[in-house]
Amino acid sequence: xxxxxxxxxxxxxxxxxxxxxxxxxxxxxxxxxxxxxxxxxxxxxxxxxxxxxxxxxxxxxxxxxxxxxxxxxxxxxxxxxxxxxxxxxxxxxxxxxxxxxxxxxxxxxxxxxxxxxxxxxxxxxxx
Amino acid sequence: xxxxxxxxxxxxxxxxxxxxxxxxxxxxxxxxxxxxxxxxxxxxxxxxxxxxxxxxxxxxxxxxxxxxxxxxxxxxxxxxxxxxxxxxxxxxxxxxxxxxxxxxxxxxxxxxxxxxxxxxxxxxxxxxxxxxx
Numbered sequence: 001x002x003x004x005x006x007x008x009x010x011x012x013x014x015x016x017x018x019x020x021x022x023x024x025x026x027x028x029x030x031x032x033x034x035x036x037x038x039x040x041x042x043x044x045x046x047x048x049x050x051x052x053x054x055x056x057x058x059x060x061x062x063x064x065x066x067x068x069x070x071x072x073x074x075x076x077x078x079x080x081x082x083x084x085x086x087x088x089x090x091x092x093x094x095x096x097x098x099x100x101x102x103x104x105x106x107x108x109x110x111x112x113x114x115x116x117x118x119x120x121x122x123x124x125x126x127x
Numbered sequence: 128x129x130x131x132x133x134x135x136x137x138x139x140x141x142x143x144x145x146x147x148x149x150x151x152x153x154x155x156x157x158x159x160x161x162x163x164x165x166x167x168x169x170x171x172x173x174x175x176x177x178x179x180x181x182x183x184x185x186x187x188x189x190x191x192x193x194x195x196x197x198x199x200x201x202x203x204x205x206x207x208x209x210x211x212x213x214x215x216x217x218x219x220x221x222x223x224x225x226x227x228x229x230x231x232x233x234x235x236x237x238x239x240x241x242x243x244x245x246x247x248x249x250x251x252x253x254x255x256x257x258x259x260x
Contacts, residue, residue, distance in 0.1 A: 022147065023143075055160075056150075057168075058168050058175070059230060059233060085160075085164075090164070091237065094236050095236065097233070
């Protein structure tokens with residue numbers, strides 16, 4: 001089956017992707033590839049991945065999120081994960097996956113201000 | 128009690144089918160949102176193990192009752208290569224080239240009961256249970 005493509009929106013220097021489907025492994029990997037390509041093509045300084053609609057993050061998706069943040073970081077783009085549900089946060093920690101290097105925010109709005117601060121600190125975020 | 132439900136694991140899509148099936152039954156049995164997430168995540172980890180290491184296998188979920196307490200039981204079975212050293216793979220941080228070292232111990236932490244039987248060349252059977260508060 002062809003993997004689902006997750007839309008990635010561009011607003012100014014920032015990319016926003018909202019994952020709203022029950023991801024299977026292939027579509028999650030496709031999303032990683034699509035997002036890194038889009039960062040490269042648009043020279044986005046920051047990325048928000050909103051997980052508000054996800055009711056499950058298992059070790060595969062958790063690791064993929066950590067990988068995306070690390071890879072985007074190598075390219076010079078900052079990633080903020082937003083909207084983790086309480087049940088998802090509890091499950092991730094119990095699973096042993098605390099994602100210590102991933103920057104998170106409560107919701108999209110707070111994620112945007114975190115990202116603006118981060119990109120401003122790195123000296124290239126000024127409009 | 129309702130009928131048991133089964134999913135055959137052959138691809139990564141079947142992992143989604145198995146965890147959705149487990150979550151639906153957990154919800155129907157009155158488990159909280161957090162417990163539903165724990166149960167679905169544990170099933171996702173074990174179904175992925177089947178897919179990665181055995182290729183094919185089955186996940187069966189059913190309602191169980193013990194001393195008046197309701198629960199959900201999940202049986203993950205495969206006829207794959209088996210696990211030579213079960214104690215080793217149950218250690219946190221143990222990993223193979225394809226795994227990430229939290230599949231089995233992680234799934235165990237998310238559930239109340241976790242019983243694993245594995246024989247090299249024969250296969251692996253894991254029984255998980257979670258009891259409702």
